[in-house]
Amino acid sequence: MKRRNILKLLPLSGTIPFFGFRLTENPPTTGCATTSDIEGPFYIADAPATTSLAPIGAAGEVCFITGTVYYNDCTTPIKNALVDVWHANDGGGYEDDHYRGRVWTDDGGNYSFRTILPGKYLNGNQFRPRHFHYKVSKDGNNELTTQIYFEGDTSIPIDPWASNESAAERIIPLTVDDYENLHGVANIALNIAAPMTTGIEEGVNETPKRSHILNVVPNPFRANGVVEFFVKNPSEISLECYALNGKMVKKIIDKKYFTSGLKSIEIDTNNALDLKMPSGLYILRLLENDVPTDAKRFVLL
């Protein structure tokens, strides 16, 4: 049986009370930059450089998180950004040597890691919702300290930080695959202005290493937007469109076979229910043989 509303079904776990949260000192959020959240007392600098945060065989639901780190235009990805993640174990406790990791974004601004779903722990007499702690930065600058929560977590409404209006876009849905693993997308935008482009892009003459999204043109657009993408090897391609909160809006391409080369397809701006998509920011995700290989944002006017 496929699990539904998994977060509602999971038992509360963890009994470690703690206090002493301090407010972070991030600069005021501008544009669509991701909002900050409290750091909490369990951050340790120089965590292992690993995309596998939980020890082998760790208790808990296996969880894969992917995302893209953007400049504050929420369109231009930041390559080689540092995503420093730490979280509680299945029992709600923090450990010095596990459940921590530093990962860096690739040339498309994408990052990913594998771990287990964080447990809940007591803050006073109330459980905090399950969450990942993030510190995200580029070259040590403009560090953002924040937290990622999960849709359907019944502890969110009673948690002063997760229930804050500013956290709304940091509450992400989790889906369950055929192997009972959880998957989530957590995109981050740092409060750094995107660099001016010269028109001469790096690596344009190099052979692309994998299938990727080249452009959405025009961007922003009101109608007749086109996404251009490159298929590295003949493969089954999917192109999925997500709202900023991580909810899938529609599949623009659903597991269709493509030969290698440059491709383009028009973005139909009706959603899966055939209703006009509201204006706003959206995320396109390209998958090659079911493996996400790139993501890009576009603005619908």
Ligand SMILES: [Fe+2]
């Ligand atoms: Fe925490």
